[in-house]
Amino acid sequence: MKKILVLGANGKIARLAEKEFLEQTDDQLVLFLRNSSRLSVADSDREQVVEGDTTNVKQLEDVLDGVDVVYANLAGDNIKDQAAAVTTAMNEKNVKRLIWISTIGIYDEVPGKFGEWNNSVLDGYLQKYRAAADVIEGTDLDFTIIRPAWLTDKDEIDFEITQKGEDFKGTEVSRKSIAHVVVEVAQNNTEIRHSIGVNKPGTDGDKPAWY
Numbered sequence: 001m002k003k004i005l006v007l008g009a010n011g012k013i014a015r016l017a018e019k020e021f022l023e024q025t026d027d028q029l030v031l032f033l034r035n036s037s038r039l040s041v042a043d044s045d046r047e048q049v050v051e052g053d054t055t056n057v058k059q060l061e062d063v064l065d066g067v068d069v070v071y072a073n074l075a076g077d078n079i080k081d082q083a084a085a086v087t088t089a090m091n092e093k094n095v096k097r098l099i100w101i102s103t104i105g106i107y108d109e110v111p112g113k114f115g116e117w118n119n120s121v122l123d124g125y126l127q128k129y130r131a132a133a134d135v136i137e138g139t140d141l142d143f144t145i146i147r148p149a150w151l152t153d154k155d156e157i158d159f160e161i162t163q164k165g166e167d168f169k170g171t172e173v174s175r176k177s178i179a180h181v182v183v184e185v186a187q188n189n190t191e192i193r194h195s196i197g198v199n200k201p202g203t204d205g206d207k208p209a210w211y
Helices: 012-024 057-062 079-093 112-121 125-137 175-188
Strands: 003-007 028-033 047-051 069-072 097-101 142-148 150-152 160-163 172-174 194-199
Touching: 003 012, 012 028, 012 175, 057 079, 069 079, 069 175, 079 097, 079 125, 097 125, 097 175, 125 142, 142 175, 150 175, 172 175, 172 194, 175 194
Parallel strands: 003 028, 003 069, 028 047, 069 097, 097 142, 142 194, 150 172
Antiparallel strands: 160 194
């Protein structure tokens, strides 16, 4: 059994990951988010809801006692500041394992016309998320950075992985697939100090088919 701290616990991927953690593991979950009234728990014996700010190091330190894995499902223009606060708090509390959701294209790893389209649509956004990734990669934490393709709500688990330095594949992936990857790497302690791209096989194109 592990104790998992979920940051941004009401996000769409986070909610799917929480469901899988509850159904497929015996892990305990600490659900951390800005507005706790938005979230209801499915299992009060295994889930604890904590309201807080992911840029507040002290608040983060207060919820890190006994935590084995931090799973961060965060967003916002201040994402670099959030990364700095999370990694600082983890270092202070000697918690090593971090799973961090980022985005496609932060290393300019998307080839061809899809890469050009992605860069143009996400201009400004990519730079902020790259800065956050740089903060994490500059630590000695056992991190896994996950870079999803464009997200769908399809009820499927179907994915392939590319590593940093490799060309990204595909254009889309389901949120359910990303949630499954989160649970897998948390349970199996894999992809340590890796930044992984995740896409659905066979979805290559100039942009997502549904866009």
